[in-house]
Amino acid sequence: MKKVFEKPKMLTDVPFHYCPGCSHGIVHRMVASAIDKLNAEKVIGVAPVGCAVFAYDYFNCDMQEAAHGRAPAVATGIKRTNPDAIVFAYQGDGDLASIGMAEIVHAAARSENITVIFINNAIYGMTGGQMAPTTMIGQKATTCQQGRSVELNGYPIHVSEMLAQLQGPCYIERVSTHDVKHVKQAEKAIDRAFRNQAEGKGFSLVEVLSSCPTNWGKNPLDAMKWVEEEMCKIYPLGVFKDTAKEEK
Amino acid sequence: MEDKVLMKGNEAIAEAAIRGGCRAFFGYPITPQNEIPEYMSVRMPEVGGVFIQSESEVAAINMVYGAGGTGVRAMTSSSSPGISLKQEGISYICGAEIPCVIVNMVRSGPGLGGIQPAQCDYFQAVKGGGHGDYKMLVYGPNSVQECMDLMYNAFDKAFEYRIPVMILGDGMLGQIMEPVTLPPMKDMSKDIRPDWATDGTRFGKQHRVINSLYIQPDELEAVNHKLFAKYDLMAEKETMCEEYLCEDAEIVLTAYGTVARIVKSAVDMLREQGHKVGMIRPITLFPFPTANYEKIANMSNVKEIMSIELSMGQMIEDVKLSVNGKKPVKFYGRCGGNVMTAEDIVAEVLKEEK
Amino acid sequence: MAKVTMNKALCKSCGLCVTACPKQIIKISTTDMNNKGYFVAEVIDMEKCIGCAFCATMCPDCVIEVEK
Numbered sequence: 019m020k021k022v023f024e025k026p027k028m029l030t031d032v033p034f035h036y037c038p039g040c041s042h043g044i045v046h047r048m049v050a051s052a053i054d055k056l057n058a059e060k061v062i063g064v065a066p067v068g069c070a071v072f073a074y075d076y077f078n079c080d081m082q083e084a085a086h087g088r089a090p091a092v093a094t095g096i097k098r099t100n101p102d103a104i105v106f107a108y109q110g111d112g113d114l115a116s117i118g119m120a121e122i123v124h125a126a127a128r129s130e131n132i133t134v135i136f137i138n139n140a141i142y143g144m145t146g147g148q149m150a151p152t153t154m155i156g157q158k159a160t161t162c163q164q165g166r167s168v169e170l171n172g173y174p175i176h177v178s179e180m181l182a183q184l185q186g187p188c189y190i191e192r193v194s195t196h197d198v199k200h201v202k203q204a205e206k207a208i209d210r211a212f213r214n215q216a217e218g219k220g221f222s223l224v225e226v227l228s229s230c231p232t233n234w235g236k237n238p239l240d241a242m243k244w245v246e247e248e249m250c251k252i253y254p255l256g257v258f259k260d261t262a263k264e265e266k
Numbered sequence: 267m268e269d270k271v272l273m274k275g276n277e278a279i280a281e282a283a284i285r286g287g288c289r290a291f292f293g294y295p296i297t298p299q300n301e302i303p304e305y306m307s308v309r310m311p312e313v314g315g316v317f318i319q320s321e322s323e324v325a326a327i328n329m330v331y332g333a334g335g336t337g338v339r340a341m342t343s344s345s346s347p348g349i350s351l352k353q354e355g356i357s358y359i360c361g362a363e364i365p366c367v368i369v370n371m372v373r374s375g376p377g378l379g380g381i382q383p384a385q386c387d388y389f390q391a392v393k394g395g396g397h398g399d400y401k402m403l404v405y406g407p408n409s410v411q412e413c414m415d416l417m418y419n420a421f422d423k424a425f426e427y428r429i430p431v432m433i434l435g436d437g438m439l440g441q442i443m444e445p446v447t448l449p450p451m452k453d454m455s456k457d458i459r460p461d462w463a464t465d466g467t468r469f470g471k472q473h474r475v476i477n478s479l480y481i482q483p484d485e486l487e488a489v490n491h492k493l494f495a496k497y498d499l500m501a502e503k504e505t506m507c508e509e510y511l512c513e514d515a516e517i518v519l520t521a522y523g524t525v526a527r528i529v530k531s532a533v534d535m536l537r538e539q540g541h542k543v544g545m546i547r548p549i550t551l552f553p554f555p556t557a558n559y560e561k562i563a564n565m566s567n568v569k570e571i572m573s574i575e576l577s578m579g580q581m582i583e584d585v586k587l588s589v590n591g592k593k594p595v596k597f598y599g600r601c602g603g604n605v606m607t608a609e610d611i612v613a614e615v616l617k618e619e620k
Numbered sequence: 621m622a623k624v625t626m627n628k629a630l631c632k633s634c635g636l637c638v639t640a641c642p643k644q645i646i647k648i649s650t651t652d653m654n655n656k657g658y659f660v661a662e663v664i665d666m667e668k669c670i671g672c673a674f675c676a677t678m679c680p681d682c683v684i685e686v687e688k
Contacts, residue, residue, distance in 0.1 A: 019621070019623060019688055020687060020688065021686070022622075022671055022688045023685060023686035025685070029682065033630050033681070036680065036681075038632035038634040038680075039632070039635070039680060040680055042680065043682065044677075044679075197678075198677050201678060202677065238636055
């Protein structure tokens with residue numbers, strides 16, 4: 019018998035602190051396995067502020083912990099001065115789509131040759147379930163307890179669609195983690211986003227629809243169902259930009 | 267004879283940074299320091315370095331964080347409102363102990379203020395500036411040559427102590443042109459990264475982390491003490507101060523940066539008129555040359571000290587702390603972008619002598 | 621013939637592996653609790669395992685190793 023599935027080498031032995039059923043763990047594994055496949059000599063990751071703040075304990079490579087929302091700027095500083103290293107930023111929706119909107123837009127516009135993994139779970143996890151820029155209309159959060167209203171809070175931000183309007187990015191795809199089929203698709207997208215960087219193609223971002231059972235007040239299985247039934251409706255999956263295809 | 271070149275303060279800082287080994291510059295335009303990013307945009311590619319005009323000051327300082335965290339000599343420059351925006355990043359840089367250089371060509375404030383020279387960011391520079399307990403090594407050069415000399419070695423100090431070094435100038439110093447002697451290029455051909463740098467190397471070492479997050483109170487308290495032990499060492503080894511005609515002075519004027527040049531002229535004018543006046547000028551604003559002030563305060567000939575600043579009175583607080591009540595400390599200042607003349611200072615001193 | 625090995629100490633009892641298994645041979649134990657206080661996932665009929673690794677694919681905590 020040979021091993022058909024094992025923990026990627028890019029992950030340390032530190033157990034994840036995430037809540038039961040949280041998608042972060044699945045995405046960490048996919049990121050680590052994508053980097054394993056590249057077999058890169060040099061890798062530097064950038065951790066966000068949010069639930070994934072301790073990502074520097076989990077990835078078995080040099081890591082920098084960025085200020086809230088600034089990961090794309092930090093990654094830019096790293097990549098420009100270390101072009102031979104694989105550089106990735108791992109960010110949540112509050113980090114990337116709210117406080118860090120300027121940094122992600124400009125990193126994408128400059129087509130920084132980095133890989134960004136964007137976790138969209140439509141809520142602030144670490145701080146305890148407040149409204150995120152991706153919280154959907156009607157969705158309840160601790161700062162919109164009757165549900166997000168258009169009058170008060172405006173509309174959620176569709177990051178992938180928005181960034182795809184820029185000329186800079188090379189590859190932007192939205193994937194989900196709600197079942198095996200979609201996790202496998204997500205794996206392919208994340209592999210691709212890292213391969214693009216290794217090939218010097220420029221900015222790649224994968225938006226991953228993720229569950230937050232704790233702050234949604236659901237059990238892990240219902241949370242995944244909610245990703246499938248509610249989130250995928252508002253945030254359609256698919257490739258929003260792929261310069262390799264456009265060239266063909 | 268040494269070759270001299272006529273340069274603006276801003277240009278001298280940029281060239282000295284390059285010659286001092288800087289290989290990455292991240293900045294955002296703001297008057298009156300624009301010559302620095304402009305110069306860097308041309309010069310950096312010539313030495314194989316990186317120049318990025320970032321989307322904001324916030325992004326610029328975080329690019330410095332990223333590059334500096336990999337052990338590269340990285341810097342940014344700005345002026346007062348821009349430095350306020352960088353404070354978040356500076357706090358993280360101090361917490362994560364990332365060496366880098368930050369230039370502040372101070373303009374008058376608060377708010378958008380004006381674009382004329384001022385010294386109103388003294389508190390921000392020497393007391394921390396952002397959140398948390400931290401300090402930077404802060405230089406207050408008074409001439410284009412001193413800009414060059416201090417900037418040239420600033421990265422060595424930054425890496426020695428793993429701290430950001432701030433060059434605190436002002437709009438006047440940035441724009442003034444003076445002849446300078448250029449130092450030789452430091453040899454940066456060997457890319458040797460320090461043993462804490464997240465250079466990305468995966469094999470043959472433990473993975474490294476650049477971080478300022480410490481959830482356990484005891485752990486964070488230890489970090490605070492470690493940082494301050496470093497600042498104590500800096501106070502011992504890095505403090506720089508100039509004393510001018512203090513030996514027999516009855517009134518000692520004190521000022522830093524360009525103002526100290528005007529004060530020196532005033533001292534000379536007063537001496538010609540037979541008044542016993544001297545000057546003390548801190549070159550490092552943090553660590554503050556407390557011992558020099560103590561010595562002056564203890565001299566029996568000294569009757570009074572007067573702090574002269576382009577602010578409503580900021581450095582005077584450190585002067586008073588150092589003098590510790592031994593002698594009266596008076597103040598004369600202009601602000602809003604106005605600059606006093608030597609004659610103004612002479613008049614202020616003569617008022618005291620009456 | 622395939623084999624699933626679970627690093628029980630890491631399991632958080634989320635049950636994502638249970639629903640992912642096409643052979644329905646994983647369940648959450650009602651007796652076996654780990655040090656974190658979670659009842660752990662276990663394979664109840666290893667003979668039926670086909671080594672598809674769907675369980676491991678969904679596991680957020682890298683609990684599962686699969687051999688085939």
